[in-house]
Amino acid sequence: MDRFKRVVKKAVPRALKTIWWIFKITAIVSFIMFLLKYTGILTWIAAAVSPVFRIFGLPGDASLAYVSGYFINVYSCIAVVSTIDLTARQITILGTMTLAAHAMVVETAVQKKTGAPALYTVLIRTLGSIALGIIMNLVLPGRPVYDATTVNLSEIPFFQIQGEFWPMFLVWFKGLAKLAVWMTVLITLLNIIQRAFYEYGIMNWISRLFSPLLTIFGLPKETSFLWIVANVIGLSYGSAAIMDEMERGEISDKSIR
Numbered sequence: 001m002d003r004f005k006r007v008v009k010k011a012v013p014r015a016l017k018t019i020w021w022i023f024k025i026t027a028i029v030s031f032i033m034f035l036l037k038y039t040g041i042l043t044w045i046a047a048a049v050s051p052v053f054r055i056f057g058l059p060g061d062a063s064l065a066y067v068s069g070y071f072i073n074v075y076s077c078i079a080v081v082s083t084i085d086l087t088a089r090q091i092t093i094l095g096t097m098t099l100a101a102h103a104m105v106v107e108t109a110v111q112k113k114t115g116a117p118a119l120y121t122v123l124i125r126t127l128g129s130i131a132l133g134i135i136m137n138l139v140l141p142g143r144p145v146y147d148a149t150t151v152n153l154s155e156i157p158f159f160q161i162q163g164e165f166w167p168m169f170l171v172w173f174k175g176l177a178k179l180a181v182w183m184t185v186l187i188t189l190l191n192i193i194q195r196a197f198y199e200y201g202i203m204n205w206i207s208r209l210f211s212p213l214l215t216i217f218g219l220p221k222e223t224s225f226l227w228i229v230a231n232v233i234g235l236s237y238g239s240a241a242i243m244d245e246m247e248r249g250e251i252s253d254k255s256i257r
Helices: 002-038 041-056 062-071 074-081 088-100 104-113 118-139 165-199 202-216 221-232 235-247
Strands: none
Touching: 002 041, 002 062, 002 104, 002 165, 002 235, 041 062, 041 088, 041 118, 062 074, 062 088, 062 104, 074 088, 088 118, 104 118, 104 235, 165 202, 165 221, 165 235, 202 221, 221 235
């Protein structure tokens, strides 16, 4: 019991510090996106880039889902997709692109804090997302589509209020509050689990188990836990674990990049 208390005592302060840092970035980005949506500017931006989506075989409406996911997260993309009539093929393409490039502002900030160049990160993820969209359009069953409908930019005003401010603001604020609770619980538990794994020797077992797989990716076995975390709950929520590993010298800057 004393060992576990020591684990919690070390993990919680570090987790709370990271939670506050991530929450500030998330709240700012989320509020900006709320204002863009409220003023109709987000719709205009999506319309402006919609012609490009022809090369992915996606209709212009899908651009709004992609832009939302790119700047906020995958869940915001899913919310928009639920309002659009897309085929299974189109959803697969859009989903793949969004998985490669989502929550760009928050996750880039996390990677920069761990030593990865911000511009390099954005370029790799954005270009990778574009490449995946083109490839998926070519290889998925069915002929590649290049004549998908686009949104006429001349029909979309740059600035147009989309509804009443306070009801929309309240919905946004409630969503942010729920996210804060979820973030606090998840990151705190993750940090406690991480510290406990080291305390009880479980981390060495995990490293040996995943070592062959990580060798294929050119990663050292010490990154096993972080690789699992990043793939299961994402980079944003897993940032506390990543930063903790770096500060304690368990992994190198090169491995993170």
